[in-house]
Amino acid sequence: MTLPDDFSFSQTSLSDYADCPRRFELKYLLEQRYPAPIVAEQLELEHRIEQGARFHHLIHQHQIGIPPDLLTRHLDDDELLAWFALYLRSGLDDLPQVRYPEIALTVPLGDHALTAKFDLIAVDLGERAVIVDWKTGGRVPRADALAGRMQTVVYRYVLAKGGAHLNGGAPIPPERIEMRYWYAQGGESIRLPYSAAEYARDEAELRRLAAEIAARADFPLTEETRRCAFCIYRALCDRGDRAGSLAEWDGEGESDDLSGFTLDIEQIAEIAF
Amino acid sequence: MRLLKKQQLAAKENLDKRVFLEGAAGTGKTTAAIERIKQLIRSGAPAGSILIIVPQATLAAPYHEALKRARVEGAGSVRAATLGGLAVEMLDLFWPLIAEEVGFARPTQRPHFLSLELAQYYMTRFIQPEIERYDLFNSVRIQPNRLYTQILDNLNKAALVGFPHDQIGARLKSAWAGDVEQAAIYDDAQRAADLFRDLCRQYNLLDFSLQVILFVQFLWRREPPRRYLTRRYRHLIVDNIEEDNPAAHDLIADWLPECDSALLIYDREGGFRRFLGADPDDGYRLKALCEVQLELDNDRVMSEEVAAFRYELGRSLGRRVPAEKPNAADARDAIRFADSRYLPQMLDWTADNVRRLIVDEGVSPKEIVILSALLPDALRFALQTRLSERGITSRTHRPSRALREEPAARALIALAKLAHPHWGMPAEKYDTIFALSAAIHDLDLARARLLVETGYKNNQLIPFAQIADPEIQNRVTFELGGRYERLRAWLARYQAGDPQPLDHFFSALFGDVLAQPGFGFHRSPDAAAATANLIDSAREFRQTVSRIEPDLAVAPEYVKMVDQGVIANLYLRDRDPKLRDAVLITPAYAFLMSNMPVDYQFWLNVGSSSWGQRLYQPLTHPYVLSRGWKPGRIWTDADEYATDQEMVYRIVSGLARRCRKRVYIGFSEIGEQGIEQRGAVLTAVQGMLRRLSREAAGV
Missing domain, CATH: 1.10.486 (PCRA; domain 4)
Incomplete structure (x- = not known):
């Protein structure tokens, strides 16, 4: 199946493509729902996802002006309380004052579009912009590993390409952009500055990837079969009958499109009346 | 895209004003709105500052499709929302600010948003025992789920119209002049609504009615939540305001002075969602709040033949139509009419013609829609089987497939x-x-x-x-x-x-x-x-x-x-992208709410009385519980007849306005229930054909 004209790429879809072209096709082109478990320990994963979602929600509420004491007064999850306390202490260190929480930006990518959904963009007009991504997973990767992640590539590129309206109408130069991963479990912060050279490299690579996907007539299965244990389509592809273990999974439990875990607000509203 | 002068006034000019744009379906209102959005972005407005408000999500489909394809940076991320969607989002964010003051038993805990499915569950679990205990609704013979839906519907109407929920029974009774049995049903409806509202307050359950009340009456009146919305969305595009409810109209009326620009779109012949709280008359008051008022009257969808058909059908339905015909075309050229004795013959005729259009004439399947007043499973299955036997792919859209x-x-x-x-x-x-x-x-x-x-x-x-x-x-x-x-x-x-x-x-x-x-x-x-x-x-x-x-x-x-049929009894989304290019089988209401014209329509079972007739809803009443209803007025049989006739006209006129080339009208003398059919649409079509034949013969 070919890519529809109105398709919009995201960091998740590009990561999926990089992992397995067939997964990309099933998930985004055929929109095939396939409700097999991602990992064997479904309850534990659900708990992590829910905790991550609540933490992001808390920060969103805080960023739009709800006082912390109103938010924390009756939180019943000690871990979440600890994360939030840490966030209040160090999560906002050295961040510009103009804040855009939970904001999405879309930019053109070849004949298609590329969308990024940011946890937070903080801007000092005409000076600098910081992208913050809150992480609730326990593992803190090395900075060079994070720099190579599709999320880093897409987020920094999209802000540089399409963030002018957040900067008084002037494009934000790449060298004024920083991507920051903040880890709730220990309060670690990993900062990844950007540059014009990296921007040019990312643009070329993203365009190449989009063109490659658009030109594809078929989408082969990945050759790295170990990934299939953590893919919902493994049965469809005859690649196993057991989900892998959560301990071996390298996902983060806070992905924006784990099928079925997201609350579709518009749909609920529709059904409701 | 080439725009007419009046469309340009809405799309390219007045970008810093509040514009009211009215016209019938197919006159290019939504097209103008889409162009306005692109123009706003080209002029420097961030895509994220534009909000499209529609009464239900399906009506945003033309925007999504057009903006995703637009060669305008960011256009694809313009947001569309319903009143319900905004209410849930805002309550989810700002609940801590109002939790103490809204009278819930557990203000310190997060609220639970109830889907209709879960609302029906709580009705079954907690309200049904009370209904049995107090012997409520003992004279009503309908499925429990339909009973619950109407109780919820009454609560929703109170929230949307803006009266206290404890006045539901009194309002319904004040318009009733018949037997005491019905009055007792209204008393029971009040009792059940009270019980459910108490339950919701006890457990922090937010059904749709409470979502609306808390959003409109509490959050919208508090500075931080209101500022959050009004600062974020500086440009409003409000489409189909005639299909929206008074609560949405109030919100928009309040918002207009605070936004940088707005385009409000009104379909003069809409109002199909009245049974869901739509109030076209209430929506029309927004016109006076706009500096620029525009009307579009050039139809851009119907062929001349279809336009003539719509005109003649209106005459047959007793409408006052302009003395001058819209054009010289013959209305009969716009339709194909089959008079079958039994339902299977009509279905065969339908499937044969669909196949002929696709195979012999090269029509794209997505340009064909098969419509009926209702779409029961048996009809859907029979149609899909026949189409499949002829090698035709079809998809269905029915809002309540189990x-x-x-x-x-x-x-x-x-x-x-x-x-x-x-x-x-x-x-x-x-x-x-x-x-x-x-x-x-x-x-x-x-x-x-x-x-x-x-x-x-x-x-x-x-x-x-x-x-x-x-x-x-x-x-x-x-x-x-x-x-x-x-x-x-x-x-x-x-x-x-x-x-x-x-x-x-x-x-x-x-x-x-x-x-x-x-x-x-x-x-x-x-x-x-x-x-x-x-x-x-x-x-x-x-x-x-x-x-x-x-x-x-x-x-x-x-x-x-x-x-028990309480859960898993609802809407199944049709998500298969392979079916995008397929013949659509759908109830007429759902098609009217999709805002997407097609080349060919098949109207099935036009003899059925379900076209335009109100569903049997003994616990509620969409007109009596509307904002415009005068207290003390009695609802009469004449009112019922007049509103049914009005709705029949609006439906067939609305369908015709969404048809480019031809309408196939299917009729079987004996309906699904084995009863002879003589509904209003059939009578009108037959009357039209006879009259046109007489006129052609100069009789």
Whole structure:
């Protein structure tokens, strides 16, 4: 199946493509729902996802002006309380004052579009912009590993390409952009500055990837079969009958499109009346 | 895109003003709005500062499609929302600010947003016993679910119109001049509404009515939430305001002075959602709040023949139409009319003509829609079978297709009962046969029956090897027996461990067994989609219900509710992208609410009285519970007739306005119930044809 004209790429879809072209096709082109478990320990994963979602929600509420004491007064999850306390202490260190929480930006990518959904963009007009991504997973990767992640590539590129309206109408130069991963479990912060050279490299690579996907007539299965244990389509592809273990999974439990875990607000509203 | 002068006034000019744009369907209002959005972005407005407000999500489809394809940076991320969507988002964010003041028993806990499915569940669980205890509605003979829907509907109308919910019964009674029995039903409706509202307040349950009340009456009046919305969205595009409700109109009226620009769009012949609270008259007051007022009257969809047909049909329905015809075309050229004796003949005629259009004339399937007033399962199935036999792909859109009737969902529920004997809900023998046949590829019902007759005892499946009769093993075959054994062993292993949440059980069973090669769900998109929907439903049920009643055994409660038809009884989304280029089969209302014209329409069963006639709703009344209803006025039979006639006209006129080339009108003298049909649309079409023949003959 070919890519529809109105398709919009995201960091998740590009990561999926990089992992397995067939997964990309099933998930985004055929929109095939396939409700097999991602990992064997479904309850534990659900708990992590829910905790991550609540933490992001808390920060969103805080960023739009709800006082912390109103938010924390009756939180019943000690871990979440600890994360939030840490966030209040160090999560906002050295961040510009103009804040855009939970904001999405879309930019053109070849004949298609590329969308990024940011946890937070903080801007000092005409000076600098910081992208913050809150992480609730326990593992803190090395900075060079994070720099190579599709999320880093897409987020920094999209802000540089399409963030002018957040900067008084002037494009934000790449060298004024920083991507920051903040880890709730220990309060670690990993900062990844950007540059014009990296921007040019990312643009070329993203365009190449989009063109490659658009030109594809078929989408082969990945050759790295170990990934299939953590893919919902493994049965469809005859690649196993057991989900892998959560301990071996390298996902983060806070992905924006784990099928079925997201609350579709518009749909609920529709059904409701 | 070339725009007419008046469209340009809305699309390219007045970008800093509040503009009211009215016109009938097909005159290019939405096209102008889409161009305005692009122009706003080109002029420097961030895409994220533009908000499209529509009465229901389907009406945003033309915006999504056009903006995603637009060569304008960011256009694809312009947001569309409904009043309900905004209410949920805002309550989810700002609940802590109002929790103490809104009178809930647990202000310190997060609220629970109720879907209609869960609202019906709580009706069943807590309100039904009260209904029985006080012998409420003892003269009403309708399904409990329809009873609950109407109780919820009354609460919704009170919230949307803006009167206290404790006035529902009094308002309904004040317009009633008939027997005391109906008045007592209205009293009972009030009692049930009170009980449900109390329950919601006790457990922090937010049904749609409370979502609206808390958003409009509390959050919108507080500075931080209001500022959050009004600063974020500086440009409003409000489409189909005639299909929206007074609460939405109030919100927009309040918002207009605070935004940088707005385009409000009004369809003069709409108002199809009145039974859901739409109030076209109330919406029209927004016109006075706009500096620029524009009208579009050039139809851009209908052919001359279809426009003539619409005009002549209006005459036959007794409408006051302009003395001058819209053009010189012959209305009869726009239609094909088949007069069949029985329903199957009409369906064959429909399928034959669809095939001819696609195969012989090269029409794209997506340019064909088959419409009926209602779309019962039998009609849908009969049509799809006929189309499939002719090699035509079709898709259906019916807002209430039952998930629990999907074969995959039925099989999963039966297997869940097998895996959880401690529930005390053994699977019926037939359900087990059906489940095995659905679960195991190539296992037909006859062999599944053999397995169950010999291998199903005390709600347990015995190992294949223990089936004593080798003849039965041979008939089943050892290959299928092996698959049976794999499924049985998985269920046995599951039983030996701790029970999992039901949605997790379904997911693991699907992934580990049913979706594997050799099993019935393998590479079956329909089975996978039904399983995914069932999992969503079970998860939502568990996550909400277990927080409210931690001690309740949620999984068997869910299965019980599915069996009773309370849960998994709702909308199934049609998501298969392969079906985008398919013939659409849909109820007329749903098509009117999709805002997408097509080349060819088939109107089925035009003799049915369901076209335009109000559904039987003994507990509620869309006109009496509207904002414009004068207190003390009595609703009469003449009112009923007049509103039915008005609705018939609006529907057929609205359909014609969304048709470019031709309408095929199907009629069977004997309807689905075996009764002769003489509904208003049929009478009008036949009257029109006779009159036009007379006029053509100069009689």
